[in-house]
Amino acid sequence: MVDVGLRNPEPITEGTFDLSDILAHSTIKPSVPTRDEIDLQEEELIQGEAVVQECSNPPIFVTVSSPYEVEKARRDLPIIMMEQEIMEAIYENPVVILCGETGCGKTTQVPQFLYEAGFGTSNRLDRKGIIGITQPRRVAVLAAARRVSYELGLKLGKEVGFQVRHDKLVGSNCAIKFMTDGILLREIQTDSALKHYSVIILDEAHERSLNTDILIGMLTRVVNARKVET
Ligand SMILES: Nc1ncnc2c1ncn2[C@@H]1O[C@H](COP(=O)(O)OP(=O)(O)OP(=O)(O)O)[C@@H](O)[C@H]1O
Numbered sequence: 001m002v003d004v005g006l007r008n009p010e011p012i013t014e015g016t017f018d019l020s021d022i023l024a025h026s027t028i029k030p031s032v033p034t035r036d037e038i039d040l041q042e043e044e045l046i047q048g049e050a051v052v053q054e055c056s057n058p059p060i061f062v063t064v065s066s067p068y069e070v071e072k073a074r075r076d077l078p079i080i081m082m083e084q085e086i087m088e089a090i091y092e093n094p095v096v097i098l099c100g101e102t103g104c105g106k107t108t109q110v111p112q113f114l115y116e117a118g119f120g121t122s123n124r125l126d127r128k129g130i131i132g133i134t135q136p137r138r139v140a141v142l143a144a145a146r147r148v149s150y151e152l153g154l155k156l157g158k159e160v161g162f163q164v165r166h167d168k169l170v171g172s173n174c175a176i177k178f179m180t181d182g183i184l185l186r187e188i189q190t191d192s193a194l195k196h197y198s199v200i201i202l203d204e205a206h207e208r209s210l211n212t213d214i215l216i217g218m219l220t221r222v223v224n225a226r227k228v229e230t
């Protein structure tokens with residue numbers, strides 16, 4: 001049991017108090033602050049300003065107009081209850097492993113959580129860049145891209161795009177890009193820090209496809225390269 005310290009409060013001591021004794025042991029501050037106190041207050045103010053400046057990231061506005069039936073269906077997905085925890089884990093850690101029951105919404109919902117938080121569209125440095133999602137199979141790339149663009153009420157080929165071998169539909173203002181793991185592997189060869197991306201999701205990583213396994217190894221280097229750059 002956790003004792004919160006309220007159950008057995010200290011008995012209140014009864015008795016009389018000598019006012020002169022209290023005054024003798026207390027320091028009465030003059031109402032006008034001393035020079036040292038003014039300096040300290042100014043220092044605190046300056047530090048306070050610095051904190052305010054650090055926290056004053058520009059506000060993020062993301063307009064999402066999902067179809068009504070999608071909003072209704074989303075509410076029943078188990079992963080929706082975990083949105084805050086998932087996003088906090090992403091903010092606080094460079095690498096997050098997400099495990100969930102099949103059909104709970106990992107593939108379709110996590111890219112939307114990120115998009116709604118300003119990844120892919122925001123002018124904030126830490127969220128600028130495309131949300132990249134890999135799949136081991138090209139069929140899954142096309143299906144997930146179609147579904148996510150539909151759920152977000154966005155056009156496929158504009159904000160949501162996809163790329164597989166011999167087929168690419170990626171707009172100039174792409175925010176979410178689905179691709180095969182082979183495509184990302186090729187991109188790493190020319191862009192070792194994956195500067196165009198704000199976040200990378202390796203979906204179905206548990207399947208341990210050869211490409212995904214190599215990507216996991218390569219991404220550990222990407223994480224370090226990006227740490228050095230920031
Ligand atoms: N194209 C689609 N049309 C209709 N419903 C879909 C479509 N794609 C996914 N869904 C539904 O959305 C929900 C979430 O699916 P999602 O693919 O995100 O789950 P998941 O956690 O990635 O599952 P898995 O572990 O099998 O990959 C499921 O209930 C699924 O039936």
Ligand SMILES: [Mg+2]
Nearest residue numbers: 106107108203
């Ligand atoms: Mg999935």
